[in-house]
Amino acid sequence: MTDLPAPDPVPAPTGDATAHDLRSLRKQSSIYVYEAPVRLWHWINALAIVILIVTGYFIGSPPPSMQIAEPVSQFVFGYIRFAHFAAAQVMTVAFFGRIYWAFVGNSHARQMFWLPIFSRHWWSEVFFELRWYLFLEPEPKKYVGHNPLAQMAMFFFMTIGITFMLVTGWALYAEGAQKGSLPDLAFGWLLGLVQNSQRLHTLHHLGMWSIVVFMIVHIYAAIREDIMSRQTMVSTMISGHRSFRDDRTD
């Protein structure tokens, strides 16, 4: 399978390395894709999402009543809500930071913010990727950044999805912050739009479930492609480097 060019004199093997290992080891086979701010955002965002989902679910369906102390000194539900709001504010700042990095970072930092829907080539790769997931293609393509299907998921569930959750969430927060507050000035218009904010609660709740669905697919696809594709996935979001398992160009 691997026809590497004739090697230089092979150095002495280290450990259990074979001569073949050493020859491919000397080729540079990784690309720096995700810069530090992108990786940092990814993990902060992931942590915030987990906190937001757990606390958000409890806000909709509170845990059983607790009798720890008199209400003056017991603040359990208050802390759950505090965690939700704090995580949401961290997520908001991080998202703005991520948007900033899309402008100043490398080209891969921009990929999740747009879809090249007018590119015939891009669509052909979308369908190729769909066929790969339907087991109709024997071998996947190499991608440096996201594959087109992943790009779509990122765009709809993260870029659009997070924006939706931030806007609806801040509008709900504006109810508690009350009229004249900064959240109310920024997002209170949405309350006027939906009239009854019970509807906004429902939309925000459905948004949470769409992010849960995204998480399931995202984690599964990352691990599956880490095993089955021709490049690294999971470690790329830790080190930033994407390594390839072969040196064919297509």
Next chain:
Amino acid sequence: MSRIETFYEVMRRQGITRRSFMKYCSLTASALGLGPAFVPKIAHAMETKPRTPVIWVHGLECTCCSESFIRAAHPLAKDVVLSMISLDYDDTLMAAAGHQAEAALLDTIEKYKGNYILAVEGNPPLNEDGMFCIIGGKPFVEQLKMAAEHAKAIISWGACASYGCVQAAAPNPTRATPVHKVITDKPIIKVPGCPPIAEVMTGVITYMLTFDRLPELDRQGRPAMFYGQRIHDKCYRRPHFDAGQFVEHWDDENARKGYCLYKMGCKGPTTYNACSTVRWNEGTSFPIQSGHGCIGCSEDGFWDQGSFYDRLTNIKQFGVEANADTVGMTTAGVVGGAVVAHAAVSALKRAQKKTQDKVEG
């Protein structure tokens, strides 16, 4: 009567002393949340301004707004009706009936063109040319449009006039339509609630008389002084909410202790009204104080937000009774199952490919 009497003149004629009148002014000022500096202003307005003619029409409604209104304590409804406004037409409260009543309506409109306030209780049904609500032999929507044409401002009393209420709940067979969707060229002030609090109703009228303008309205056109905060923001059970102490079942120990009714579907966190501050029946109580959650009666479409006893709204678009959690959990379950199946097939494929490679290689 050549000249319309001022409020003060009417009150004095009824034997109300100046002392009582001043007391009434200060009570009204505090009910409106105004400082003591406004007491003389209110007194001055009532001494000098002629009473504002009010036409009060009734569409599709249950008269609960009128029932609430006549129980106002600060100011007393009788003071409002007899002294403050000149209630020239209200088919429920007026002595005249039939043709006389209709004549009074036309008279008032003719006499005070552009100066009267139109108070609307209930809403017009638009289906079948409005035939589901007939007033004096004509569809109510015609009476409404006629009365609105020369009105200075319109007050939408209650959830019916403001949002549609139960008669506009899905599927809304009569196509009951809130006033602001029928009359679009007049200033409209919404005073929602089913019914609105009596003091809120009289308070709004008093404000409009005193200052001769609409009170400050919020985004939805409700007076901000009464609808600026949620029930939840001023609820006396709020500490139990923050503590995480909830009523789990009706009549359980927590219900007796007066814990938060959030889990019993209380809509206080999404309802803008003054119940938790002004309360009802001269400040006696309000729903949450009596142990029942708020049903959100002053919010748009409150009949269509699922059970009064659930926090999560039913989503009818999915055909069956489902809330965000059932929809979300079902989707997540299906996707999770698909992922497991996909992983299994992937593993098989990979194993198969490895065997093939071994055979070929």
